[in-house]
Amino acid sequence: MKTTHRWLSILEGCLLVALGLHILNSSGLLISGTAGVGMILLRLTDLSFGQLFFLLNLPFYILAWYTLGRAFTMRTFVSVSLLSILTELMKEYVYLSIHPALSGALGGLLVGFGLIILFRHNASLGGLNILSVYLERRFAIHASRTTLVADILVLVAAIAFLDIGHLIYSLLAFLLLSSVVGRYHRPPKWAQIVVVESKP
Numbered sequence: 001m002k003t004t005h006r007w008l009s010i011l012e013g014c015l016l017v018a019l020g021l022h023i024l025n026s027s028g029l030l031i032s033g034t035a036g037v038g039m040i041l042l043r044l045t046d047l048s049f050g051q052l053f054f055l056l057n058l059p060f061y062i063l064a065w066y067t068l069g070r071a072f073t074m075r076t077f078v079s080v081s082l083l084s085i086l087t088e089l090m091k092e093y094v095y096l097s098i099h100p101a102l103s104g105a106l107g108g109l110l111v112g113f114g115l116i117i118l119f120r121h122n123a124s125l126g127g128l129n130i131l132s133v134y135l136e137r138r139f140a141i142h143a144s145r146t147t148l149v150a151d152i153l154v155l156v157a158a159i160a161f162l163d164i165g166h167l168i169y170s171l172l173a174f175l176l177l178s179s180v181v182g183r184y185h186r187p188p189k190w191a192q193i194v195v196v197e198s199k200p
Contacts, residue, residue: 020111032128037127057127
């Protein structure tokens with residue numbers, strides 16, 4: 001039952017993220033992390049988002065395997081593969097017409113809550129998610145801080161591709177994603193102990 005619950009939760013998390021990304025893509029907006037890099041590269045290649053997202057994550061599995069364990073790496077690989085498939089299906093079968101402001105709000109919230117579900121079940125969506133989980137477990141750096149830095153880097157890169165309106169709406173998605181992760185994500189208990197003990 002525990003295994004079934006975990007994989008159902010991972011599926012639900014991937015569905016939320018896939019829908020959030022599809023909403024953002026439908027309005028030409030970006031999100032942070034590896035997904036944001038994939039959205040930028042969409043403008044430079046003929047590959048689909050699902051293909052780009054899968055390929056971008058391949059190098060990060062090495063870090064996950066040696067630092068976060070085999071179980072985490074395998075769940076992350078399945079999550080990334082599942083998200084890649086879901087985004088391809090949504091591109092084919094889900095048609096949306098949403099104002100960019102609403103897209104930014106809904107997209108950021110959906111991606112944020114999807115990530116929370118994955119983190120709680122010892123999985124991630126690869127890329128910078130792997131890095132944020134590693135930094136949290138190794139150095140007790142909350143995942144929301146790593147997410148915020150990734151947001152800024154993606155936003156800076158996006159200046160060359162987006163007009164000011166789309167940048168602002170993308171920033172809204174970034175802020176809501178970071179807010180959700182910051183408020184609802186709970187680091188492992190041992191990481192919290194490290195933080196407490198490090199205080200003077």
